[in-house]
Amino acid sequence: MRRTLIRYKTRPEMADTNAELVAAVFAELNAAKPDGVRYLTLRLEDDTFLHFVEAASEDGSSPIPKLKAFQVFQDGIRDRCVEPPLVRAVGIVGNYRMLDET
Secondary structure (H helix, E strand, O other): OEEEEEEEEEOHHHHHHHHHHHHHHHHHHHHHOOOOEEEEEEEOOOOEEEEEEEEOOOOOOOOHHHOHHHHHHHOOHHHHEEEEEEEEEOOOOOOOOOOOOO
């Protein structure tokens, strides 16, 4: 299982657009219902976005990048940001009923 955290800060005038693009990714995920992936996105009050992805596949790959809505979201992401995406592998230190215990 692979867990990844992506952090970036959008330009204030682009934050709502970014949130709409992220919402479209979740809509496609909800329609497609791919197995082996968990995904959470948070928006902080300063327009920083945090994406947490958990992929259960043996090789750590995720079906998310194959989604049309995700490809649209990715297009122009750097132009929407004042701080570009920073991708890091993460480990869970503590978990109280937030994540599945698999």
